[in-house]
Every structure is written in C-alpha cells, then in structure tokens.
Amino acid sequence: MKILVLNCGSSSVKYQLIDTDSQLALAKGMVARIGMSGSVLTHKPHDRPETKVSAEILDHIVAVEYVIAYLTSTNHGVIKDKKEIDAVGHRVVHGGEEFKESIEITPELMSTLRSLIDLAPLHNPHNIRGITACQKTLPGIPQVAVFDTAFHHQIPPYAYIYGIPYVFYKRYGIRRYGFHGTSHQFVSDRAADMLGRPITDLKIVTCHLGNGASISAVKGGVSVDTSMGFTPLEGLLMGTRSGDMDPAIILHIMAREELTLHESNTLLNKHSGLIGISGVSSDMREISNAAHKNSNAKLALDVYCYRLKKYIASYAAAMGGIDALVFTAGVGENSSEVRALTCENLEFMGIKIDSKKNMTAVGMEMDISVDDATVRTLVVPTNEELVIARDTQRLVETRKKK
Numbered sequence: 056m057k058i059l060v061l062n063c064g065s066s067s068v069k070y071q072l073i074d075t076d077s078q079l080a081l082a083k084g085m086v087a088r089i090g091m092s093g094s095v096l097t098h099k100p101h102d103r104p105e106t107k108v109s110a111e112i113l114d115h116i117v118a119v120e121y122v123i124a125y126l127t128s129t130n131h132g133v134i135k136d137k138k139e140i141d142a143v144g145h146r147v148v149h150g151g152e153e154f155k156e157s158i159e160i161t162p163e164l165m166s167t168l169r170s171l172i173d174l175a176p177l178h179n180p181h182n183i184r185g186i187t188a189c190q191k192t193l194p195g196i197p198q199v200a201v202f203d204t205a206f207h208h209q210i211p212p213y214a215y216i217y218g219i220p221y222v223f224y225k226r227y228g229i230r231r232y233g234f235h236g237t238s239h240q241f242v243s244d245r246a247a248d249m250l251g252r253p254i255t256d257l258k259i260v261t262c263h264l265g266n267g268a269s270i271s272a273v274k275g276g277v278s279v280d281t282s283m284g285f286t287p288l289e290g291l292l293m294g295t296r297s298g299d300m301d302p303a304i305i306l307h308i309m310a311r312e313e314l315t316l317h318e319s320n321t322l323l324n325k326h327s328g329l330i331g332i333s334g335v336s337s338d339m340r341e342i343s344n345a346a347h348k349n350s351n352a353k354l355a356l357d358v359y360c361y362r363l364k365k366y367i368a369s370y371a372a373a374m375g376g377i378d379a380l381v382f383t384a385g386v387g388e389n390s391s392e393v394r395a396l397t398c399e400n401l402e403f404m405g406i407k408i409d410s411k412k413n414m415t416a417v418g419m420e421m422d423i424s425v426d427d428a429t430v431r432t433l434v435v436p437t438n439e440e441l442v443i444a445r446d447t448q449r450l451v452e453t454r455k456k457k
C-alpha cells in the first residue's frame with residue numbers, strides 16, 4: 056500500500072509517502088510558514104535531489120494541495136495520480152483516555168477528536184486541521200489517526216495519578232498520558248529484534264531525545280511509565296522546555312514578574328530547557344560545541360545528562376530490572392557525548408558502554424555496550440512515520456475484510 060503520513064503543526068505540514076511493501080519513503084518533505092509571509096515547500100523524492108518552492112500558502116488545505124501536486128508532478132513526483140494514495144495516516148498528539156489505539160476517522164469520530172482539544176490546545180487543533188484538509192483534498196480516501204499517547208495507555212494508576220485532589224482527574228482528566236508513543240514502541244520492538252529475544256521477556260528503557268524528549272519504561276512490550284505527563288512539558292530537560300520542576304516556582308515567577316497565563320506557558324515551553332540555562336541554543340550540537348568555552352552551556356549539558364541518568368535508574372527500579380537501554384531521536388542517535396555522560400557511573404547497574412563503539416554509532420543501529428555488560432545499550436534510529444503507515448494499513452485492511 057502507498058500511505059501518505061502527515062504530521063501537522065500550527066504553521067507546518069511534514070509528510071512522507073510510504074510504500075509499506077518495501078518500507079521505503081518514496082518522497083518526504085515539509086510545508087513551512089503556513090499562513091505567514093515566505094511559506095515554503097521542501098520536497099525530496101527518494102531517487103532525486105531535493106527541491107524548494109516558495110508560494111503563498113495560507114492554510115492547511117492549500118498546503119495539502121501543494122503536497123499532492125508535488126507528489127504527482129512530472130518532474131518531482133513519485134506517483135502519477137492522487138488515486139494511487141491508498142490511505143492517509145495522521146499523527147495526532149493527544150488521544151486522551153478515549154483512544155487506546157489508532158482509529159479510522161469517521162464523521163462521528165471528528166466530534167470526539169474535537170472534544171480532546173482542551174487536553175492538548177497546542178497540538179490537537181492543528182492535527183484536526185490536517186484531517187479536514189485531507190477530507191477536502193483527497194475525498195473518499197481512508198484516513199487514520201495514530202495517537203502519540205496510545206502506546207502509554209496501560210500505565211498503571213499509581214504511575215499516572217498526580218498528588219493533587221483526585222477530583223481533578225475525574226473533572227478534567229488530569230493525569231499522566233505520555234507522548235512520543237510511536238517512537239518508544241518502534242525502538243523497543245527493534246531492540247528486541249536486535250537482541251534476538253521476544254519483547255515479552257524484556258525490560259527496556261527507551262530514551263527519545265529530540266527537540267522534545269521523553270523516556271519510557273517498557274516491560275514485556277508494554278509502556279509502564281513515561282516521563283512526559285499531562286502535557287509534553289514534564290520530565291527530561293528539553294531544547295526549550297523546562298521538564299520537571301517544583302510547581303511553586305512558576306507561581307513565584309508569575310507573581311514577581313506579573314506574567315499572564317499565556318506568558319508563563321511560553322516561558323516554560325519556549326524559553327526554558329537548554330536555551331533557558333545556556334542562553335546559547337536549544338540545539339544540542341551548539342550546546343556541545345560551546346560547552347568547553349561557555350560555563351552555562353556546560354551547565355545545560357550537565358543538567359540534561361544528570362536528569363536523564365536519574366530517570367534511567369528510576370525506571371529500572373520501576374520495572375524491577377533492566378535488560379536494555381535504548382537511545383533514539385536526533386540527540387540519542389547522534390550525540391556520543393550525551394550517551395557517554397549519561398551512562399557514566401551506571402556500571403553498578405550493569406550499564407557499561409564501549410567508548411570506541413559509542414563514537415562510531417552515529418545515526419545507525421548499533422549495540423554500543425562492552426562485550427560483558429549485563430545490560431545492552433543500543434542506538435536505534437526511530438521511524439515514527441513507518442509505525443503510522445503500518446497502523447494505517449492494518450486498519451484499512453481489517454475494515455476491507457469485514
């Protein structure tokens with residue numbers, strides 16, 4: 056099947072057209088700056104160079120129309136007609152408690168999806184905009200929603216309930232949901248394959264370290280705890296997000312600086328984390344480069360790795376052991392420095408990496424442990440789009456069989 060995978064943000068649409076038989080991305084790209092001046096589409100067919108085009112792209116419908124036009128164009132296309140697209144798989148950030156797995160989108164379901172906007176006002180409205188755009192642009196083509204939260208739906212109540220009055224869970228659904236589920240699922244499955252053992256026998260800690268970052272405890276193939284919470288703000292230090300902190304701090308700063316709710320939200324989500332501590336960048340490459348000459352960049356790097364180390368050990372405790380530790384996403388796949396600093400002093404729990412292997416493992420699957428380490432430390436490139444494409448195919452085929 057040919058599945059168009061879409062990840063829609065407020066001003067962007069990222070896409071891949073995936074052939075699920077060959078597991079190849081036939082083309083991938085992104086529309087950026089939707090609704091702003093200087094909108095641009097970047098399109099890369101798998102067998103030809105990247106092309107960039109500037110255009111006036113005022114909304115998500117026009118963005119999807121551009122994507123289809125490039126996928127089917129004579130010079131840059133990879134299919135002849137949009138009818139060759141068998142289905143569309145959408146990344147939807149929040150599935151709440153309603154959606155424990157991916158679902159095919161029906162008109163009735165759109166209203167349930169809309170009811171979740173309250174839980175994820177920064178993400179879900181844009182995901183819904185992408186779905187509506189495809190309903191207009193690709194009428195009759197099945198669409199599937201794949202939720203970032205779904206893989207974490209079996210986290211037990213003692214791991215998802217916060218220490219605030221229980222009534223807020225009942226009234227507003229305030230609990231840990233967790234995100235990056237497709238990535239944690241993909242890399243834990245790959246880790247089991249690499250180790251040649253059934254995932255049902257394994258206790259795996261997966262570290263997804265991109266611009267956003269989260270860590271999960273995956274026991275027997277099931278996520279039993281994860282660091283992101285009610286929103287993606289909790290947990291690890293991230294590029295621009297604070298991660299864990301004393302909740303009283305924000306009340307204190309709001310009072311002292313007379314910040315509004317909106318300003319406080321922006322402070323925690325956009326101006327904190329690596330950029331907040333270092334004042335240099337939210338990009339780990341720039342933090343690494345600056346760390347030897349800038350003490351705040353070094354501090355940001357140290358806070359990042361120290362917190363990650365604490366989470367790894369605590370998730371081993373949560374599972375009663377650990378067989379494998381997995382690093383993935385931009386930082387996890389590429390930064391041997393972050394992996395080395397994080398794993399330092401974890402020998403007591405069986406984590407011991409080989410520095411030469413660690414230096415070699417850049418953007419590729421590799422076991423970087425020393426030969427006699429009791430815990431295998433693995434680098435596994437993630438592929439969230441492939442998980443979305445496979446789930447979309449599975450749902451569409453199941454419905455056709457009925």
Ligand code: ADP
Pocket residue numbers: 264265266267294337338339340343384385386389390
């Ligand atoms: P996103 O969350 O946007 O999908 P990615 O998984 O692409 O993010 O990760 C992006 C981050 O990966 C960048 O901010 C950068 O800090 C980091 N990164 C990419 N390459 C390297 C590298 N070679 N060394 C360190 N960090 C890297």
